[in-house]
Amino acid sequence: MEQRRIVLGVTGGIAAYKTPELVRTLRRGGAAVRCAMTPAAGEFVAPLVLQTVSGEPVRTGLFDRVEEGAIDHVALADWADLLIVAPATANTLAKLAHGLADDVVSTVALATQAPLLVAPAMNVNMWRHPATQSNLATLRQRGVRVVGPETGALACGWEGEGRMAEPAAIAAAAALVGGPRPLAGEVVLVTAGGTREPVDAVRFLGNRSSGKMGFAVAGEAARRGAEVVLVAGPSALPTPAGVRRLDVETAQEMREAVLGELPRATIAVMAAAVADFRAARPEIRKIRKEDLPSEETLTLELVRNPDILAEICRHERRPVVVGFAAESQDLVETARRKLARKGCDLLVANDIAREGSGFDSDTNAVVFVWPGGEVEELPSLPKTEVAALLLDRVAKLRGGDG
Numbered sequence: 001m002e003q004r005r006i007v008l009g010v011t012g013g014i015a016a017y018k019t020p021e022l023v024r025t026l027r028r029g030g031a032a033v034r035c036a037m038t039p040a041a042g043e044f045v046a047p048l049v050l051q052t053v054s055g056e057p058v059r060t061g062l063f064d065r066v067e068e069g070a071i072d073h074v075a076l077a078d079w080a081d082l083l084i085v086a087p088a089t090a091n092t093l094a095k096l097a098h099g100l101a102d103d104v105v106s107t108v109a110l111a112t113q114a115p116l117l118v119a120p121a122m123n124v125n126m127w128r129h130p131a132t133q134s135n136l137a138t139l140r141q142r143g144v145r146v147v148g149p150e151t152g153a154l155a156c157g158w159e160g161e162g163r164m165a166e167p168a169a170i171a172a173a174a175a176l177v178g179g180p181r182p183l184a185g186e187v188v189l190v191t192a193g194g195t196r197e198p199v200d201a202v203r204f205l206g207n208r209s210s211g212k213m214g215f216a217v218a219g220e221a222a223r224r225g226a227e228v229v230l231v232a233g234p235s236a237l238p239t240p241a242g243v244r245r246l247d248v249e250t251a252q253e254m255r256e257a258v259l260g261e262l263p264r265a266t267i268a269v270m271a272a273a274v275a276d277f278r279a280a281r282p283e284i285r286k287i288r289k290e291d292l293p294s295e296e297t298l299t300l301e302l303v304r305n306p307d308i309l310a311e312i313c314r315h316e317r318r319p320v321v322v323g324f325a326a327e328s329q330d331l332v333e334t335a336r337r338k339l340a341r342k343g344c345d346l347l348v349a350n351d352i353a354r355e356g357s358g359f360d361s362d363t364n365a366v367v368f369v370w371p372g373g374e375v376e377e378l379p380s381l382p383k384t385e386v387a388a389l390l391l392d393r394v395a396k397l398r399g400g401d402g
């Protein structure tokens, strides 16, 4: 953030009370910050607070005169190398999508050539409204970056999506905007983590996948400028900056989320450990020992889960597809067979029997297996580095240079 010149446009949502903290976070990172506010924003945070924490005059009105002899909103627009609108109200998102310019924030947004990052915050129903979603789609299409919103308890009393991303997450997303963006224009769909297949009300069949590899790929793809959707099995890992996360539990939920996002995806990296089988008849209640025919054994009938990787490889709107294979023996041969069977463009095989590799480890020793049968063996590396090398290869498949 060193040397960055950021204009923070604050609009009239309750989350405006968090913007002094955002200004401080951005400044701690080395950025210079100037604030502009809509009239409604002034109802939620005092301009004097933002002026004090930013150390700069705050623009509250389009017709304020701050700099003698300059048209102020144009001077501010030209000064910025990044415009952040946080919180971004439903109203301001609508204005930004349609090019309205009737307050200092929307006018600066129209006049600036700097990239725009918005942090929406609103009531869950306002967020889900088709008008808001369509405005957001317009903005995304235009290259506007979006951070959040988060899901949780909302100030209005509702539960759901609509909370502004935390200041640290907005600052992290801001750091990504403006750097080199070799994957700009790509939509990367990543799956991560293990699935959980319910057996009864309290038990499930799961696996040891931590999600670290998929989360690393998602974070790296976002850093390279891609729009990233992460479909994640249960995981306590934080969502990487700039990534849209869809949480799922079962293989069937994962399949639905993946197929829902697939039409827009240009690259799919399927790093999740999806359960091959699920309980044929999960009990709604807890299974009690006393109710079983035998206290010593319990027979569970399992049925096959959908094969998500094979399905997307066959899909008519097929993106470039990278599959993962976790093997404990005959790594390369098993991976070659899996690649041929599924039909993906690259298979990343990892040897889970090896020390410092596979599930829950921060490092991974992988082999890239290509459709021609060639293999590329990598040493044990941090998962973030494996992610970077993987995306270098994928970018080549897409005709870029990563």
Ligand SMILES: Cc1cc2nc3c(=O)[nH]c(=O)nc-3n(C[C@H](O)[C@H](O)[C@H](O)COP(=O)(O)O)c2cc1C
Binding pocket: 010, 011, 012, 013, 014, 015, 038, 039, 040, 041, 088, 089, 090, 091, 092, 103, 121, 122, 123, 126
């Ligand atoms: C107490 C209160 C809280 C509000 N919170 C939000 C909010 O979080 N998000 C939002 O989009 N609108 C919110 N609104 C409505 C906006 O303030 C209203 O749409 C306003 O016109 C937005 O103006 P602006 O976009 O120019 O700042 C809230 C209104 C009130 C009275």
